[in-house]
Amino acid sequence: EWPRSVVIAAGDVYLEAADECPDWTGREIVGVGFRASRQVAHRHGVYVLEANGKVREFLQKPDDAALRAAGALDRRGKAIVDSGIVVLPTKAAARLARVPERSGALWRGVLAGERRGIDLYEHLLMGWATGEREEYAAKVAAISSEQRREYGALHGCIYDGGMRGHVMRQCPFEHLGTTREYIERVGAGARDCAFSRRVQMKGENLVTNWAREIVPPRVMRKGLGATCLPIGDREWAVVAFDAGDDFKTTLERGGAVCGRRLSEIAEVVGDTELWGFGARAGTPPVSRSKTRVRPPPAGPAEERSAWNARLWPVTRSGRAWGLVEWMTRAGGRPSRAWRAARRMSLAELVVAVNHERLLRHQRACRARERLERLGDIATIARGIAARDVVDDFDRVAPSERLGLARSAVGSLWTAYGAQKNASERARLATVMVRVCEATGCPPPVGSGGLVAMRSAVWRHVRESVAREVPMSRRLPRAGVRVGEVVSSTAPVRIDLAGGWTDTPPICSDVGGRVVNVAITLDGEHPICATCKRVSERGVRVTSVDLGKTVVFRDAKELRAFDDPGDWAALPKAALALSGLVPAEGRGTLERWLKHVGGVEVTVSSSVPKGSGLGTSSILGAAVLSALARLMGERLSREALIERTSVLEQMMSTGGGWQDQAGGVVPGVKMLSTKSGGRQVPSVVEMTDVLSRAEMRGRLLLYSTGIQRLAKDILQKVVTRYLEREAGTMETVSRLGMLASRALLHEKARGEFDLVTTVNEYWRLKKAIDPGATTPAIERMLDPIRHELSAHMLPGAGGGGFVFMIAKSAAAARRVRERLEERPPNGLARFYEFAVDTVGLKTVVM
Template identity: 35%
Template sequence: MAVAHHESDDFKTSFVEGGTFAGRRFEAALGGQTLREAKLWRVGTPVGTVRHAIRTLRSSTPREAESRWSLADGLARLDVDRLLEHRWGGDAAHLEQHAIESFLRIEDLPAASVAARLDGAAAGRVAAALSDAADGESDPLRAARLQAAGSRLAEHAGDPQAIEQMRRALVSVGDAVAGPIPRASDTRAAIVLPDQAVWCSAPVRIDLAGGWSDTPPMCVDLGGTVVNAAVLLHGKQPLQAIAKRLDEPRIVVHSVDLGESRTFTRTSELLAPSDPSDWTTLPRVALQLAGVVPHHRGASLKRRLERLGGGLVLTLYSAVPKGSGLGTSSILGATVLACLDRIFNRRIDRDVLIERTSALEQCMTTRGGWQDQVGGIPGGIKISRTEPGVVQRPRIDVLEPPTGFIDSIRERTVLLYSGEKRLARNILEKVVGRYLAREPEALRIVHRLKDGAEAMADAIRIGDEDAFAERLAEYWALKRAFDPAACNSRIEALVAPHRRDLVAWELPGAGGGGFVMMLARDPSAARRIRGRIQRRSPNAAARPFPLEIDSEGLRVTVL
């Protein structure tokens, strides 16, 4: 396959947003995709493909065809081992000398392919060089790419620093995502009255297709596509936040479900390093992003709160088990951010809220994508898409299936809390690490996840229950292929008694525990599953829930 383009063409900017081909705009012909995704290139002999590429470049109106490939298609099928063999002729010394150049020039070069051609000592030297190059790199995403490659080579060399290099890569990704997202001003005054309270509540979400494609840096490189639904638990929105002004210049944070409280009187306490195991990390980071806390560590919290109009008491409540897989921490974070923003503004900007929640996830070091907050802030079932780029602004389209489809799926679904807890961050780090190291299977899976989300949206739009089941099963298979730890023997044992009654099942979110979504063959099969669970619960914490779609989403009220 040959690709021709103008030197100014950007493969990551969509045509509707100014992207070009041959230095020209073709938004009418090529639409909202990027040059990387446009199916323009013919596969064939070297001479034939070059001739076709040049003709396409010179064409007044380039045409796509299903028989042709995009650059993304070609990269997904690239035999990197043969490429390296052709380019370096198996010369390990030459490869070592040009390794950094290769990783920067060949975007999808797998670190494992380079490591396989080097002995341990050479791999260690390349890993150290990659680490040094990353330190001098101004672009955090390029730095992350070099750090992840260095991690794989250090692992090949037996260097225990491999784990630390991958952690540095993830920090670089977080810096790239959170950096462009502005924090709210820390000089705003409250507009709610001293005796008023701001009360916010939100549903959780269930992802039905495309999850992981929304996670940086996958979404930054390729754009993301996710289908998910806002969900109630026993008819209630299970995530809540309440904010109320105080006369005293202090900030008090309560967690109702944890039975914990903490009072802050100094800026340095609120700007302490993030720790996902510390329950105050989420409210502290939210207070920073909302401009309640001074941006600078040395600034006086007392003076800031006097300008605000007094102190603040912030109460959080989550009626969802930790590690549920239902996007709880991200959606609770969005709920808290909305609650705090309403202190200063009469109108909550949904796009800003989604963006700030992404920054909150990165600042908390939980490294999530955007699908959780998109799943919970707007109600209903929706497909959300983003274009490639550091700034991710999802375009959300609510799906409206034919009458009776949602009721039928609801009657066939058993939502079971497994009693198995997990932290999504642990699984997420493995998946992002695979992508950053450019494992070919990881690249293929991301493309299949996006395609699967489009197919799931089509199935919901036309009310095709069989296609819905097929896409759900395919989605779970892709998540397990991305990280085999997404499931375990205890979850398999929990599902095993019901397999004859199931057409599909999955663990929402990153997997590893939490809730299980089981789609039965028909309503009678669903009733048999619920009966078996009630007669013989898998463990003391396991319990079933009905599937209830929340059409409203985030609620904000001033009392």
């Protein structure tokens, strides 16, 4: 990585320099150049370097004689041409920022128009490369003693011990020095324009910054261009030009404007009107804030060019183009309104431009263009953030917003209809909802309204994984005898790194990377599901820990499993996914169970709901495993994990695959998937760092007695991800990198640092969802925080368990004593836990 720095880059140069990075220490100014012919050097700045790379001299547009005199040519006759890139260390940048303070006289003269502006090449590069003040003053043509003092002060402010040059090995170079060069290399057309009516362009037209309030021409002849410049708070100046114009060429040398010779314009208007001789020289200055811009003093004949000709009216009128249009026609003559208008030269305009207004105008135009093409942009740029789209509406005029919103939503709706990828459909629907909410735009016809669109988002999220595992369409058959019981038991899990990356559609888009550990509680598998085959057709579901039982004889009741508040939702969804519930239109439950008879499903968990230990997903895996064995199917670990992910989506809880994978697969492991709809994690076993000697007696698992349902958290985080919220995207990336780093340390050192990993993981969890912790949890931790090396809430957080690593076994005992003496509520308690070495186990009894 480079040290902190400021990089200056010229905007009229295009460089192609792949894999080029100056070797820079952060202590000196570096000018970046490349070797080019003498002909190129004549038109640009040139570095003259010592053998050690230090810049001996900087030449400004030197001719052959100056190049030879300075020793700037190598053996092949090439010079080191300035690329327009300069790298400043922070110290040099700070010195530059103090120029208004330390070179006050020169600075005031620049602002008053009495001194030339401080130029990057003529003044700054020359100053950084020149050690002696007197030599510098001579180079910048400081003639009077007053000028020498002023430029000497500038040199003393910016000079920082010289500069070094970096010569790029290869650098294809484009310098867009004229309008025609720009058109040839970049293209003609309108840039940042808001025309109030259609403008027919005949070719080679370049128009920039056109304001809506300025009436444009209906036709622009071939080669004609224009730019609008905001002056002050409300005024505009329209500058017209031809593609072949050169504003610096003098009248005597054939200078032209709008394709007409400058001498012809001067003959029609008069020198006194154009260059300040005579009556018009007293035109009032234009004011912007506290800056006064005065016309430059009259100079010799060689200064009479289009650059300093006072041709351009400054007006609030929407007829600004009409005032200058005469210049674009052969034989055109100025109107009385032009003669009466307050006019400025281009030299004055570039100083007087209100850059804040100009930037606002450009941002509004670019926002308008993006909104008009939002559907195409959102389809191509998958990282576009909904917040940025909403911000674009704030950049345009209020009167335009609703119309642009209708256009934007319409284009998004078209893109949404054409999209086949479920995750992308969810993202496009999310952007549509956000635009409608922010602007008051009605949803597109056929969408069903905002409520239906929000539901569609989560349907598409479910489809991103569920569509890969279809439900059975055949009558089920049993794989065990009547009266036999299939039992599945499983550990719970603690996630140690990478959580959230396993959640659809994040994992479908970029793949997931998680490190977690399977654990037993109080020496037992805390999750149990049993399935018994009985002769009477029907389904009975029992929850041991809730003390509830329900009997189903209607398939419609079993298909109602999308309410997470329904205690039987999980068994019902598992039965449907296992093929024991007929799809709608496939007959009655009694007919469907013709070859099976009845099924009794019993579930139990010794862990409180909302624990953060992956309980519901692991219980789902246990039920699915038991039902599969009941039907004569032995699911592989991979198939069971994938099927449980589908179960989560069917229940609309929207969880990922790490919970069930954490309980199905024993021990400490790295679980990872690639992007795509089929999410089957690969498993890499890792060292059991929790059981090492240095951790003995230091690990604590405490139930806070606070429950939080993960669906609410999941929806918020996934919505921010679909909206491409910058902080969420960054945190998702860091979560995955943390898991990968743990695996890299495992391979390099034989184990990863548990304390460091847990601390960083907890920080990232709180970054992606501030609700991962609560004031009540923080109050509970405050008295014991000084005893802990690390702590976090497993799962989504916001309640459930706290995993703690004490600084020592003695500290762990003190933490236990404190919380047992003063628990936060009557449900809080410690659990003894150990790393599980078996994983989910299914047997027939």
